Amino acid sequence: QLRLVESGGGLVQPGGSLRLSCVGSGFTLDYLTIGWFRQAPGKEREGLLCISGRDGPTLTVDSVKGRFTVSRDNAKNTVYLQMSSLEPADTADYYCAARHSVDGCAISQSYYHHWGQGTQVTVSS
Numbered sequence: 713q714l715r716l717v718e719s720g721g722g723l724v725q726p727g728g729s730l731r732l733s734c735v736g737s738g739f740t741l742d743y744l745t746i747g748w749f750r751q752a753p754g755k756e757r758e759g760l761l762c763i764s765g766r767d768g769p770t771l772t773v774d775s776v777k778g779r780f781t782v783s784r785d786n787a788k789n790t791v792y793l794q795m796s797s798l799e800p801a802d803t804a805d806y807y808c809a810a811r812h813s814v815d816g817c818a819i820s821q822s823y824y825h826h827w828g829q830g831t832q833v834t835v836s837s
Contacts, residue, residue: 714739714826716808721831724798732793732831734808741784741810742766745817746791747824748782750804750833757807759819763791766814773819798835805830 720732734746747762761772761782770782781794791808809824817823 714744714810716810716826716828718806718808718828718831721806721833723834723836725837726799726835728798728835729794729796730798730833732795732806732808732833734791734793734828736789736791736810739810739812740786741789741791742786743812743814744810745813745823746782746784747809747811747817747819748780748793749807749809749821750802751807751830752801752804755804757821759821761793762817762819764814764817768814769816771817771819795833798833800835802835803833805832 715737717735743765745764748760751757763770763782779797783792807830808828810826811824
């Protein structure tokens with residue numbers, strides 16, 4: 713059974729960087745499409761980026777384009793979310809999600825079948 717575990721969250725100052733990890737078990741992430749989402753306090757969950765299986769194309773929403781990137785380390789069965797130039801508005805719980813697909817990706821919650829438990833990111837001075 714596929715299980716996703718996020719880590720790497722924490723407190724960071726505005727302008728700082730953070731790398732989140734999404735580690736998979738029970739299935740090879742290389743064959744899965746992975747999406748990253750976040751949910752700020754009092755707000756709905758929003759999609760950020762996705763990467764298609766087999767190092768396929770990625771998509772990034774405009775609000776984080778140029779600051780957030782997604783990558784894989786297949787040897788570690790891990791997908792990363794690299795975040796830079798962080799702002800207080802980036803404070804949220806961050807989630808990774810997976811879908812058994814190698815045919816492109818989508819930044820939509822309904823597209824994904826498996827979710828991690830989330831990791832908290834706080835951007836504050």
